[in-house]
Amino acid sequence: MEFYSVNPYNGEQVGKYQAITSDELDEKLNKSQEAFKSWSRKPLSYRTGLIKKAGQVLRDNVEEYAQMITSEMGKPISESRAEVNKCAWVCDYYAENAEAFLAPKEVKTDASQSFVRHDPIGTVYAIMPWNFPFWQVFRFAAPTLTAGNTGLLKHAPNVFGCAKQIEEVFTKAGFPEGVFQNLIVHHDQTEKIIAHDAVKAITLTGSEMAGSAVAQIAGKYIKKSLLELGGNNSFIVLEDADVDQAVKTAVSARMLNCGQSCIAAKRFILLESIHDEFVSKFTEAVSKLKSGDTKDDATQVGPLARKDLADQLNRQVKDSISQGATLLIGGNQNNCFHEPTILGNVRPGMTAFDEETFGPLAAIIKAKDVDEAFALSENSKYGLGVSIFTKDTAKAVKYASWVTDGAYFVNELVKSDPRLPFGGNKRSGYGRELAKDGMMEFVNKKVVYVKAEN
Structure with a gap:
């Protein structure tokens, strides 16, 4: 089977990749298992040194990697560079903090000594999406590999070029063979991979459907799973807000990466008293966004990553309008490109309110209080x-208990940060990535109990 990656901006083929054979897959799985035996016993200082080097490799090759990101999935080149640099940051973060995170935790009991160790568990299989093709991988790989696990990556087929480069980052940094491997496979190999003795856990970032399917397989084989799934984030603007600042943040919160982000703001809930002012200024700001060649530094909005994604978004726009929403700006589609779009008068029961819209579509909702x-x-x-x-930030902090989501940001867009745990609730998945919590997801919290002889 062959896979092709295509530049969504101009339709040109970026790369062609041949799926590995069943025997080659077996070889990689066995190699990962064998590599774990020695990698897990390497001193932590050795592993942190290598993840630090991986960060430097990323910085040394920012332009090369950014060009591949933009070519394969279409985000503006300035955003691709920022993504690569963020990956370097997460490498630095775990290089600097892994020792503290993994340190044994002493617990006072009747024993002479008792403590909890944090040991690696084995191979972690990562199924990753195309929308942040480098960042999604590194936020899994940096803590997981540094903890002493080995990693297998199954990336989205339209960004296999990025996947190849990511594997090369670890090779250039000096990671031993088999510690991190890229798998060019179809999703029909998922169960075979999860069932293998080497694989001890699965992490997936993707759609609700993909997460449900993988979680069922993981459950079948009693393997731990971590799911980062979809989102329908709300962006609430109260009547005492600085509207100009809220609008400025809203444009980034919705249009970054052409809206192709699980944590993008999608439902803009506005108090009645500031509704009209916000909508007027937000519409004007969105109308000024520059679209064009994604390799141009001035471009702010690119195409969606595939035509079927643009088709899906356009259907959601049309359905919402037919249900009573008002088209305030945009609404047009040309192949992979979909105009930044704002819908007013959106209410529960409409597609733009109920569904995750993965693209540059903002739904405006009015609230009385x-x-x-x-x-x-x-x-x-x-x-x-x-x-x-x-x-009133003090009051806003008190409102945090009213929210069941995994994150609550006051006067800022929701974003991931290596220093803070990241993850969702309800249909957005379970488990946490980043910070200490992310490293703890894939370790064996091993109790050691020592009783001195009399």
Whole structure:
């Protein structure tokens, strides 16, 4: 089987990749298992030194990697460079903090000594998406490999060029053979891989459907799974907010990566008193976004990664309009490109309110008061993140308990940060990545109990 990656901006083929054979897959799985035996016993200082080097490899080759990201999935080149640099940051973070995170935890008991060790578990199989093709992989790989595990990557087929480069990053950094391997395979090999004795856990970032399917297989083989799935984040603007600042943040929160982000703001819930002002300024700001050649530094909005994704978004726009939403700006599609679009008068029951919209579509919702604003926010099967804008930050912090999402950001867009745990609730998945929590997901918390002889 052959896979092709195609530049969504111009339709040109970027790369062609041949799927590995069943025997080659077996060889890689066995190699990962064998590599774990020696890698897990390497001093932590050795592993942190290599992940630090991986960060430097990323910085030394920013332009090369950014060009591949933009070519394969279409984000503006400036955003691709930022993505590569963020990957270097997460490598540095775990190089600097792994020793503290993995240190044994002493516990006072009747024993002479008792403590909890944090040991690696084996091979972790990562199924990763195309929208942040480098970042999604490194936020899994940096803590997981540094903890002493080995990794197998099954990337999205339209970014196999990125996957190849990521494997090369670890090779250039000096990681031993077999510690991190890229698998060019079809998803029909998923069960075979998960069932293999080498694989002890699975991490997936992707759609709700993919997460459900993989979780079922993982459960069948009693393997741990971590799921980072979809989101329908709300962006609440209260009546005392700085509207200009909220609008500026809203444009980035919705349009970054052409809206192709699980943590993008999708439902803009506005208090009545500031509704008209926000909508007017937001519409004007979105209308000024520059689209064009994604290799041009001035471009702010690119195409969606594939035509079927643009088709899906356009259907959601049309369905919402037929259900009573008002088209305020945009709405047009040309192959992979979909205009930045704003819909007004959106209410529960409409497609733009209920479904995750993975593209440059903002749904405007009016709320009569704070209670209704939070009720509307909670009216979702997803639970990834919420942003709220207000000058009364003390009151905003108190509202945090009203939110069931995994993140709550005051006067800022929801974003991932290596220093903070990242993950969702409800249909947005389970488990946490990043920070200490992310490293703890794939370790064996081993109790050691010592009783001195009399």
